[in-house]
Amino acid sequence: MYRDMLVELYDKNIIEKNFNSTVFLENLLLSDHIHPKELEIDKKQNLIESGVHNENIYFIRRGIVSSSLGFMGKGRFLGLDTLVMNDTPLYTIKTIEPCELYVFDKLEVMEYLFSLQEGWLFLYLIEKEERNLLLKNHSFLTLKGLERMEAVLIDLAQDFGIREDDMVILPKSFSKKLIAEYANLSVNTITILIKELKKEHFLKTRTANNLFYIDGSKVPKK
Amino acid sequence: MYRDMLVELYDKNIIEKNFNSTVFLENLLLSDHIHPKELEIDKKQNLIESGVHNENIYFIRRGIVSSSLGFMGKGRFLGLDTLVMNDTPLYTIKTIEPCELYVFDKLEVMEYLFSLQEGWLFLYLIEKEERNLLLKNHSFLTLKGLERMEAVLIDLAQDFGIREDDMVILPKSFSKKLIAEYANLSVNTITILIKELKKEHFLKTRTANNLFYIDGSKVPKK
CATH class of the missing domain: 1.10.10.10 (Winged helix-like DNA-binding domain superfamily/Winged helix DNA-binding domain)
Structure with a gap:
């Protein structure tokens, strides 16, 4: 019954090609229901604060930010980890240089994601990417x-x-x-x-x- | 259109109550399509090896295992991180004491998960749990x-x-x-x-x- 889909899900290349941050951004920007804002922000500013609810998802167009996960630059989404469940962030993310960002409304992104049949794969893969980043940084400390x-x-x-x-x-x-x-x-x-x-x-x-x-x-x- | 579902997804308590490891295990054990095996294994044995494809998902019934993420005990699933995409594990998981496990076939678990409309939430939440475990252990090293x-x-x-x-x-x-x-x-x-x-x-x-x-x-x- 699900074999066709399963075979596709089992193909790492297909998934990584179709459900990465770049494709996700393109889709968001093309959607009529999404109203992104552009933001320029100075260095040493908190974008997301540990323990404080935030209503935005960010996408880095230029610049670098730091967090407990490590450094993240151009092409990364920030804040997706608290999209589902709307929980509070576990770590602070701050700019280490002036950044250009897209700012998305969390609820809009959420509605969009769940209007797609396989929207969760974006979340899952981005979550996985972040876990791998953390795993790498963890290995440095050893x-x-x-x-x-x-x-x-x-x-x-x-x-x-x-x-x-x-x-x-x-x-x-x-x-x-x-x-x-x-x-x-x-x-x-x-x-x-x-x-x-x-x-x-x-x-x-x-x-x-x-x-x-x-x-x-x-x-x-x- | 998706508001009802979204409101539920926005409720941390509802999600954590319905999509945790315990509920997932119960569902698996109740399903006719899943054929779990029971395994007793000695200490200091590799269950999952970094870089080596594995065909199983494990559930710890008794005992403790260790990995780069830290220690994991009773009630934890192992191997779910390579379910989607069937990629190779990033870290080795080995028993530190004699363990009792359920062993599930990956493909069976995958088919079951995707037969549920919100099956991905199990994966997502368990992935998140592991990320938080890693984040905690990372903080110790600082x-x-x-x-x-x-x-x-x-x-x-x-x-x-x-x-x-x-x-x-x-x-x-x-x-x-x-x-x-x-x-x-x-x-x-x-x-x-x-x-x-x-x-x-x-x-x-x-x-x-x-x-x-x-x-x-x-x-x-x-």
Whole structure:
């Protein structure tokens, strides 16, 4: 009876092609029942606050935000985890640089999602993506100082770095302090580790404006 | 059109009452199309292996397992995260003590789930539960030595401890080594922290068989 659908559900590629954030955004923007707003917001602003009900779903068009799950950039939805059940967020999400966002009304998104037969797959896959992000960040914390720092930098470089010649440069919003927080190390420790990583030529000594210049050969392309 | 359903979906209590693991298990056991097997398995056995396709869903009837998400005990489903898309597990799940399980065939569970109109809510809620478990364990790693050890022990005591007079005793499967792994501390560090916690009367000095006896007043009831 459900075999056809089941076979499709069993195909990872079909699902990931049809139910990802990009397709979801396109659908939302095309729907007559959805009234997105555009928002530009400065850095260091809370978009979603732990324990505080919020009425919006956000989509990042430009910029980077941070949360207990890690950093999230362009193409990510925020707030979908409290869509069903309308519960309060478990963690705060704040901008670490100026961001451009779409803002959607939660109830509108919800109505739209449930008007689709397989709308829940969007929710489920995005939830899964976030879980995997958290799982990855969790794994960093099980590494020791220098290893942890390297793993964190390579990961950030893959997601947010800009390739330039043989280097990958992190956006300037990734300050020592922010990386220290994320890696759960003190700023002092980070400073010592940076020296170490420069000696190993993992980081380039050219660190004008305190930017992180990472040896490009150490950053696998995604 | 969907308002009625939406209002229900917006009610956290209704959803959590109707779509939790217990209700899901009851439904599975009542269905004619599901053929559960019972399994007794020894400690230190892999139930699910990272990167290896598995054809089963497990339900823990007795015993405790460990994974990157943390420890899971009686009443938990295992393997649902790879049901849709049939992808390979991201982490290994192994028994830390002898376990009694129900074993379900993945495809049978999948067919059953999708024969229900709101079957996806089971998946979604269980996925969410696991994410929250991971989030909690992640937060432990951001604490320093003694604080981390206390938080981990209180949490384990709440989930798996047995109250006896003014103490909460952890099952003997929670060895120093296992807690060290979980807390991401060395066994040496754990040994030092245990001495410290005994001085503070957080742990009782009566530690026959290396059991953890925790001051019951420090363990909030769930």
